[in-house]
Amino acid sequence: MGVPVRRFDAVIVGGGGAGLRAALQLSESGLKTAVLSKVFPTRSHTVAAQGGISASLGNVQEDRWEWHMYDTVKGSDWLGDQDAIEFMCRKAPEAVIELEHFGMPFDRLENGKIYQRPFGGHTQNNGQTPVQRACAAADRTGHAMLHTLYQRNVRANTQFFVEWMALDLIRDADGDVVGVTALEMETGEVFILHAKAVLFATGGAGRIYAASTNAFINTGDGLGMCVRAGIPLEDMEFWQFHPTGVAGAGVLITEGVRGEGGILLNSNGERFMERYAPNLKDLAPRDFVARSMEQEVLEGRGCGPNKDYVLLKLDHLGPDIIKQRLPGIREIAIKFAGVDPIKEPIPVIPTCHYMMGGIPTNYRGEVVIPQGDNPESRVNGFFAAGECACASVHGANRLGTNSLLDLVVFGKSAGDSMVEYIKNEMPTWKDLPADAADRSLARIARLDGQTNGEEVADVRTAMQRTVQARAAVFRNADNLSKGVTEIQQVAERVKRTQIKDKSKVFNTARVEALELENLIEVAVATLIAADARKESRGAHAHADFPNRDDEVWMKHSLYYGDERRLSYKPVHTKPLSVDYIPPKERTF
Amino acid sequence: MKKMRFSIYRYDPDKDAKPYMQDYEVEIGPNDVKLLDVIVKLKTMDDTLSFRRSCREGICGSDAMNINGKNGLACITDIADLAEPITLRPLPGLPVIRDLIVDMTQFFKQYHSIKPYVVNDSPRPERERLQSPEDRKELDGLYECILCACCSTSCPSFWWNPDKFVGPAGLLAAYRFIADTRDEATSERLDNLEDPYRLFRCHSIMNCVDVCPKGLNPTKAIGKIKDLMVRRAV
Ligand SMILES: Cc1cc2nc3c(=O)[nH]c(=O)nc-3n(C[C@H](O)[C@H](O)[C@H](O)COP(=O)(O)OP(=O)(O)OC[C@H]3O[C@@H](n4cnc5c(N)ncnc54)[C@H](O)[C@@H]3O)c2cc1C
Ligand code: SF4
Ligand code: SF4
Ligand code: FES
Numbered sequence: 001m002g003v004p005v006r007r008f009d010a011v012i013v014g015g016g017g018a019g020l021r022a023a024l025q026l027s028e029s030g031l032k033t034a035v036l037s038k039v040f041p042t043r044s045h046t047v048a049a050q051g052g053i054s055a056s057l058g059n060v061q062e063d064r065w066e067w068h069m070y071d072t073v074k075g076s077d078w079l080g081d082q083d084a085i086e087f088m089c090r091k092a093p094e095a096v097i098e099l100e101h102f103g104m105p106f107d108r109l110e111n112g113k114i115y116q117r118p119f120g121g122h123t124q125n126n127g128q129t130p131v132q133r134a135c136a137a138a139d140r141t142g143h144a145m146l147h148t149l150y151q152r153n154v155r156a157n158t159q160f161f162v163e164w165m166a167l168d169l170i171r172d173a174d175g176d177v178v179g180v181t182a183l184e185m186e187t188g189e190v191f192i193l194h195a196k197a198v199l200f201a202t203g204g205a206g207r208i209y210a211a212s213t214n215a216f217i218n219t220g221d222g223l224g225m226c227v228r229a230g231i232p233l234e235d236m237e238f239w240q241f242h243p244t245g246v247a248g249a250g251v252l253i254t255e256g257v258r259g260e261g262g263i264l265l266n267s268n269g270e271r272f273m274e275r276y277a278p279n280l281k282d283l284a285p286r287d288f289v290a291r292s293m294e295q296e297v298l299e300g301r302g303c304g305p306n307k308d309y310v311l312l313k314l315d316h317l318g319p320d321i322i323k324q325r326l327p328g329i330r331e332i333a334i335k336f337a338g339v340d341p342i343k344e345p346i347p348v349i350p351t352c353h354y355m356m357g358g359i360p361t362n363y364r365g366e367v368v369i370p371q372g373d374n375p376e377s378r379v380n381g382f383f384a385a386g387e388c389a390c391a392s393v394h395g396a397n398r399l400g401t402n403s404l405l406d407l408v409v410f411g412k413s414a415g416d417s418m419v420e421y422i423k424n425e426m427p428t429w430k431d432l433p434a435d436a437a438d439r440s441l442a443r444i445a446r447l448d449g450q451t452n453g454e455e456v457a458d459v460r461t462a463m464q465r466t467v468q469a470r471a472a473v474f475r476n477a478d479n480l481s482k483g484v485t486e487i488q489q490v491a492e493r494v495k496r497t498q499i500k501d502k503s504k505v506f507n508t509a510r511v512e513a514l515e516l517e518n519l520i521e522v523a524v525a526t527l528i529a530a531d532a533r534k535e536s537r538g539a540h541a542h543a544d545f546p547n548r549d550d551e552v553w554m555k556h557s558l559y560y561g562d563e564r565r566l567s568y569k570p571v572h573t574k575p576l577s578v579d580y581i582p583p584k585e586r587t588f
Numbered sequence: 589m590k591k592m593r594f595s596i597y598r599y600d601p602d603k604d605a606k607p608y609m610q611d612y613e614v615e616i617g618p619n620d621v622k623l624l625d626v627i628v629k630l631k632t633m634d635d636t637l638s639f640r641r642s643c644r645e646g647i648c649g650s651d652a653m654n655i656n657g658k659n660g661l662a663c664i665t666d667i668a669d670l671a672e673p674i675t676l677r678p679l680p681g682l683p684v685i686r687d688l689i690v691d692m693t694q695f696f697k698q699y700h701s702i703k704p705y706v707v708n709d710s711p712r713p714e715r716e717r718l719q720s721p722e723d724r725k726e727l728d729g730l731y732e733c734i735l736c737a738c739c740s741t742s743c744p745s746f747w748w749n750p751d752k753f754v755g756p757a758g759l760l761a762a763y764r765f766i767a768d769t770r771d772e773a774t775s776e777r778l779d780n781l782e783d784p785y786r787l788f789r790c791h792s793i794m795n796c797v798d799v800c801p802k803g804l805n806p807t808k809a810i811g812k813i814k815d816l817m818v819r820r821a822v
Contacts, residue, residue: 040649040735043642043643043648043649047643101717102705103708103770106716108721112720113718140647144731147731151704151705154700215648216641251644328647335664336645500635503686505601508631
């Protein structure tokens, strides 16, 4: 019995911001395109983004893309690729204006222009004074952006495959990508989607941690599929902890709260960020603020009965600003922290938020891997964009609001690259290999036939606890090496997961088991890459190697799943048109 | 530890001839605050229990269901506020795919039917189109919809005519574009609703307002569209 095959010029896996922006390029070019998503597109996690999208529009104060570039390079702790960073920051104003023209409901200034707010690490004049660069729709910027992009796709007649889960990447004997296998969740049927080009825009994988701001569906499927298909993952040791997750609940409180004037307090009522970052204070970049908070807690100045969180105070902004600019935050604080921020501060802790690493790409959205002596040779037919990709613009630490920007800039650029590739290089489809669906069918058969296995939820919890304990804000050699051993033990258990639900119809137990097979690849990559990096850079804070070591470690890691080994490749130090920004000490 | 009782609608077309209610008892731990926390826990006990969920913070619209007779989002519903046995059913009026998962095709069809995008064919300026803060304010209470369908599936007019009546969510969206100063298609939008069913099946019963988890008011938006219709008729 053969697996049914459907043919498209292009397949996009992911209906979040990156996937939807890319889809517009393809739909408008007239190519036959399928957009797959595990959930209805507006339910993708881009919808949860709050604070804003960065662009040097200069609507409030003077701003320049070169300053945005400087901040991004510095924020990345010099691990970002400067060509990709220049590309993104230069394109930012036009990308945001385009969203406005698509109908995105940005807040407005008195003169009718887009409202911009201050955000962590955004400065004028290469680090001198804070600047208002984050373009915002209240504190629902991601919702406004995702719905607008979806709406634009309705207009462009994009063909969606909703609640279809991609299972595996199909590569032929040349290593080229020729499609994906996918599960139609409603019927339980597996299909081969045969394509000239495939884009992964599958989002993040924050669910490898026990406490995360990420949605249940952020399970790193694109990364898992890559690992199984022999494609390496870049910079997986770098995970951003957002300073202000609601203590206990994990739900995010945007940095925009501090942008609007909110401050962090310890148990003495002290605004401690003044001590750590005299210049930017509460608006220093996230890695920096998160570490400062942990330090306060470690030194006994945490709040609450267990002294394990700090407070985010914003009542001094007054009810009007809070209701107008931060209505969603107020709603979240009331529902998830049980406090009304108009009156009381919100208990917050650093919480896993964003994956800086991912599928290695260049700024054109092409997936590039080492082949022969070329560290970045193209994988024909394969593209990636958004949080699952590593361009790398965020390096070792992402600046707030640079992800939404990344989605639209690189979503579009990847879409353009795909159109060009299909039109110029791919007059017809390459043949599918005979075993195109075998891996996916074997995974499902294994799961259905498993006896005496392990519960998915138990194994997932074990994974999350391990990653949370071993790859946290502060890391050390002992912890990391234990983590490497433990996570590989968990990986063995993942091979034996068992589900009771054998129904074909909308089998969410099966989906969760398949997702866990992706999560574990990400978790193993994270610990192995983190254990190997003997320095501190950006979000990777290593107690035994507290300094950045540019001599040895200014390089990207590449993790290969088949042998669980690492290799490295150089950071791009040549911007497209401006001068290289050389490394400096990072103070704020 | 406290125990709570649940009664949950079950139906798997692969094996069940017809739907039935299944009882569960579950221990409530200190971290089980929202209804979704508990349903997720239930699923670790019985992995066949099927429902949608994603963001767990009330912004993605996945986990709308009928909770003790009223539509809502499980992730922002406090269990402490619910009477036992907590009765969970799929959203009413839509075909059930399995358990608490409904087929939302008809709901989205209606949303798509109102052309949910800004129409503006004048040449694109180099910069943003200007909009005053007051004009932008007109979109508040409209653009925040998360397409959860709590409203439309609590609306009797939508139950009887899901193929003909746009329903509160779709009409709220229609007004969101009418109210946008950047949109140039108001009269086409009104034409599109000028029909005995599409708009006028709303009898202002307000169920929609009562259930909207985002505190939006479709009835008010519908009223505004009706006003515009009347005004352009005279
Ligand atoms: C709470 C929160 C707030 C944030 N706020 C901001 C902010 O203010 N500014 C900012 O710049 N960034 C912010 N971020 C980061 C930013 O929102 C995300 O990085 C970004 O939205 C990711 O977008 P994406 O398109 O890559 O993926 P997502 O939006 O996560 O979409 C992934 C898509 O892939 C699909 N998918 C995944 N796996 C599969 C599969 N196997 N088969 C089929 N489909 C699949 C999903 O269904 C989904 O459609 C925030 C993040 C969080 C968690
Ligand atoms: S007010 Fe109108 S749309 Fe809302 S529930 Fe009643 S009939 Fe339906
Ligand atoms: S109007 Fe409210 S209830 Fe209706 S779909 Fe939108 S958010 Fe849900
Ligand atoms: S899970 Fe997203 S709204 Fe409840």
